[in-house]
């Protein structure tokens with residue numbers, strides 16, 4: 563049994579979806595329900611996963627830990643394919659996620675309206691360029707690795723929901739839209755969203 567610290571709709575949602583895909587039981591705890599979350603993760607970010615005596619942080623590291631620990635079809639075993647899948651997980655976590663994080667940063671930290679608009683415009687272009695990279699990589703395939711759903715698809719499907727909260731126009735290509743919709747309608751994804759809405763409301 564795992565414990566996952568999360569925030570509603572945040573990147574920790576991808577960790578929960580992966581746990582469901584792996585058929586693992588998980589108790590989820592809303593970071594915002596605690597007064598002292600920084601004693602759990604001094605960086606203050608979710609996800610944090612507790613596995614027995616083991617406390618894990620950093621989303622990509624947590625997902626790779628789970629994929630290495632449990633049998634699954636999300637991470638290929640073939641060395642070259644696995645390397646590619648890890649690249650895609652890192653592209654999601656270390657390239658796409660930080661681009662979206664700038665939207666939150668701009669909203670919270672820039673008060674001058676002109677500077678704010680310029681910053682949003684710049685990051686809008688950056689994010690759209692990254693989604694174009696995803697669209698190009700989905701040419702003639704339905705998921706990032708081409709033959710099965712991957713952890714990176716799940717991570718991207720979570721981040722893709724964040725743009726709606728900001729004054730930016732994000733453009734998803736046809737193939738990307740199809741891949742994101744496929745992930746967002748998976749039973750594991752719906753179960754994770756539902757679990758967060760119940761736990762956050764209590």
Ligand SMILES: N[C@@H](CCC(=O)N[C@@H](CS)C(=O)NCC(=O)O)C(=O)O
Pocket residue numbers: 569572573574606607608609619620621622655663
């Ligand atoms: N590098 C970290 C970044 C995680 C991160 O930025 N998490 C955000 C949510 S998506 C967070 O916890 N922000 C803290 C807050 O908004 O209170 C990871 O991948 O785990």
